Amino acid sequence: MQQSVKSDGITPSQTVGPFFKYGLTPNGEYAWNDAFTNSTLTPDVSGDRIRIEGRVFDGDGVAVPDAMLEIWQADAQGRFSDPQDKRALPNASFRGFARCGTDKDGNYSFETIKPGAVPDPDGKPQAPHILLAVFGRGMLRHLYTRIYFSDEAGNAADPVLALVPADRRATLTAVREPGKPVYRLDLHLQGDDETVFFDV
Amino acid sequence: MTFVYPTDSNKAHPLPLSPDYKSSIKRAPNKPLIPMRHTLSELTGPVYGHETVREGDNDLTTQHSGEPIGERIIVHGHVRDEDGRGVPNSLIEIWQANSCGRYIHVRDQHPAPLDPNFTGAGRTVSDASGYYRFVTIKPGAYPWGNHHNAWRPAHIHLSVFGYSFVTRLVTQMYFPNDPLFPFDPIFNSVPDEKARARMVSSFDLENTKPEWALCYRFDIVLRGKNATPMENH
Numbered sequence: 223m224q225q226s227v228k229s230d231g232i233t234p235s236q237t238v239g240p241f242f243k244y245g246l247t248p249n250g251e252y253a254w255n256d257a258f259t260n261s262t263l264t265p266d267v268s269g270d271r272i273r274i275e276g277r278v279f280d281g282d283g284v285a286v287p288d289a290m291l292e293i294w295q296a297d298a299q300g301r302f303s304d305p306q307d308k309r310a311l312p313n314a315s316f317r318g319f320a321r322c323g324t325d326k327d328g329n330y331s332f333e334t335i336k337p338g339a340v341p342d343p344d345g346k347p348q349a350p351h352i353l354l355a356v357f358g359r360g361m362l363r364h365l366y367t368r369i370y371f372s373d374e375a376g377n378a379a380d381p382v383l384a385l386v387p388a389d390r391r392a393t394l395t396a397v398r399e400p401g402k403p404v405y406r407l408d409l410h411l412q413g414d415d416e417t418v419f420f421d422v
Numbered sequence: 423m424t425f426v427y428p429t430d431s432n433k434a435h436p437l438p439l440s441p442d443y444k445s446s447i448k449r450a451p452n453k454p455l456i457p458m459r460h461t462l463s464e465l466t467g468p469v470y471g472h473e474t475v476r477e478g479d480n481d482l483t484t485q486h487s488g489e490p491i492g493e494r495i496i497v498h499g500h501v502r503d504e505d506g507r508g509v510p511n512s513l514i515e516i517w518q519a520n521s522c523g524r525y526i527h528v529r530d531q532h533p534a535p536l537d538p539n540f541t542g543a544g545r546t547v548s549d550a551s552g553y554y555r556f557v558t559i560k561p562g563a564y565p566w567g568n569h570h571n572a573w574r575p576a577h578i579h580l581s582v583f584g585y586s587f588v589t590r591l592v593t594q595m596y597f598p599n600d601p602l603f604p605f606d607p608i609f610n611s612v613p614d615e616k617a618r619a620r621m622v623s624s625f626d627l628e629n630t631k632p633e634w635a636l637c638y639r640f641d642i643v644l645r646g647k648n649a650t651p652m653e654n655h
Contacts, residue, residue, distance in 0.1 A: 227506040229643045233620050234612040235435045236594040237443075239579060241525040245517025245543035246581065252526065254543045257474050257515065281448040288529075294468060294587045304466035306424075306585070319468035342461050353463050353587050360445030362436035362611045364592060365455075368463075382458055411449045421429060421455035422464050422588050 235363035240288050242357075247290060247323035260322035261333035262295070264315040269298025269335035273404045274369060274396055277328040278356070281412030285328030289358035292321045293332055293369070295351075300338030336371065342381045349376035349383065356409060365419040369407055372397045386418050393417045424649040427460060427588050431504060431645050434620075436611035443607040444568050460588065467586040470513040471547050480546035482516075482558040490540035492521025492559035496629060496637040497595070500552040501582060503646040508552025514642075515581040516556060517543045523562030523576075532564050557635065563602060575602035575609060584644040595640045596622045 244252035249259075263271065274293075278286040296302050297313045318337075322330045339347040352369040370377055372395050377383055383391055393415060396405035409417045438450035483490055497516075501509040519525050519542065522534035526541050540559055548554045561576045577594040584590065596609065600622075603609055612618045623638040630637040 227500070227502060227641070229502065229504065229506060229620075229641075231434045231614075231617055231620065232431050232504060232643045232645055233434075233591060233593055233641075234617045235591060236577075236579075236608060236611075236621065237445075238581075238592045239594075241519075241527040241530055242517060242579065244526050244541065245515060245579070248543075251528075253541060255476075257470070257513070257545060281452070284448075286449070292590070294463070294466075296463070302462065302466040304469055306466050307462060317468055317470075319470075340462050343459050348461060348463070351463065355587070355590060357592060358449060360443070360447075360449035362438060362440055362443065362446060362608070364590065365438070365451065366588070382461070385456055385458055412452050416451055416453050418453075419451050419455050421432075421457040422427075422460060 237359060237362050238290060238357040240359040242290060243323055247321060249323065258319065258321040260320050260331060262293070262316065262318055262320045262335065263333055264313070267297065267313050267316045267335055271333070271403060272336050273331060273333055274352070274407060275329070275331035275404065276407040276409060278324050278330060278409045279328060279411065283413065286358055286411065287324055287326045287328055289324045289328070289330070289356060290321065291324070291330050292319070292355045292357070293334065294319055294353040295334065296337040296340050298335050298338050300340045339376065346381060347376065349374050349380035351382070356411070361411075366422050367409070367417055367419050368394055370395045371405060390418050425503070425585055425646040426649045427586065427645045428647065429457070434612070434614065434617040436613070440607060440611040443611055464588050465586050467589065468583060469511070470583060471511045474513055475545045475547050480544055480556050482540065482542065482544045482556065485541060486539040488539040490520065490537050490559050492540070494557065494635040495560050496555065496557055496631065496635050497578065497623065497640055498553070498555040498629065498637065499639050499641040501548045501554060501584070501642045501644060502552055503644055505648055508548070509584055509644060510548055510550045510552055512548045512552070513545065513583050514548065514554050515545050516558075516578055518558065518578040519561040519564055521559050521562050523564030534562070534564070560597070568607060573602050573605070575600040575606050580642065582642055582644065585646055589644045589646055591642070591644055593621060593642075597638065598622055598625055
């Protein structure tokens, strides 16, 4: 039995700051090796390969060049690479996690697969979605949002989207580019087009 | 074990808008966050273990041909959940300034020297009991442009994963009795004094290595309580 030590609370969050790049997203620009890239793809992964791209903006509409984005998602069958998901996992090496730093113009992109539907706590299907965490200088704690897909009929019945005022749902919906496996979603940390963030 | 993640626990975190920290003013959402029930998407999370870490990644003093300048220190502790159980096999990433308060980053303009033998990034994985350990150099304080004569207290940045995507934590570890604490808007963005104290490491004489390195202990408490009804809140 492990030693158990009671605490009076969790460790508070602090900003990732402006100088995380050489440690968390070196991406060939710094000598440290990357633990993660902006791709979840593995050789054996099944499903439709897609690219999700966009820009991150602050409350003045200025591009955020020093944000870090992380995604977490199910595979194309809607299964998570985590022992807490007790269902069978068909993509043995697929992890479903990726990390990307924004560039000087606030651009980010992820190479991944379109996730399958995942059940909600009542067992009803949620529309395909990806969890997104946004970190950055000026952000004392990361923010959580979700990426949905414009070409999914299931969005209309999704229980989480239903919590969001109808006129703000577009901030969660990546839009498919015609004829290409590419989806676009800009993030607005503040302002009229402010992205919906969830209290999870 | 099945965990729950009460949103009440998040009260320890800073509010998104902390006006004394100038950069938060245009980057904090103005609209309230939307509460939702955790689904399988929130309750699961990436599991990264030893395959992510190379031998020696947890010793920031031996990554180059020579020894870095500065005060060699050991930083160690446990990653725990809210019930006090160790969180095993959890990836911990750190990054920090060198002993002069300078980061290896193209945007760091502080006129303090870089150290060719210190690049300030490390990784490790907690063991079966949640224990982790780094060897590094004590970082220096450094000036920043937030307000007149603003200086950050010495700190080490940490990134921790835990059991689920909602346990994800990025924080900063501070050193005991830093005289800059009262003047730092990032440290003071955490509203509760006891919560702020949980970001400060403690001097650990017992684990100091004589003739070699001082030691600091920093325990990290992530969200997560046992989901059985007795302990559920």
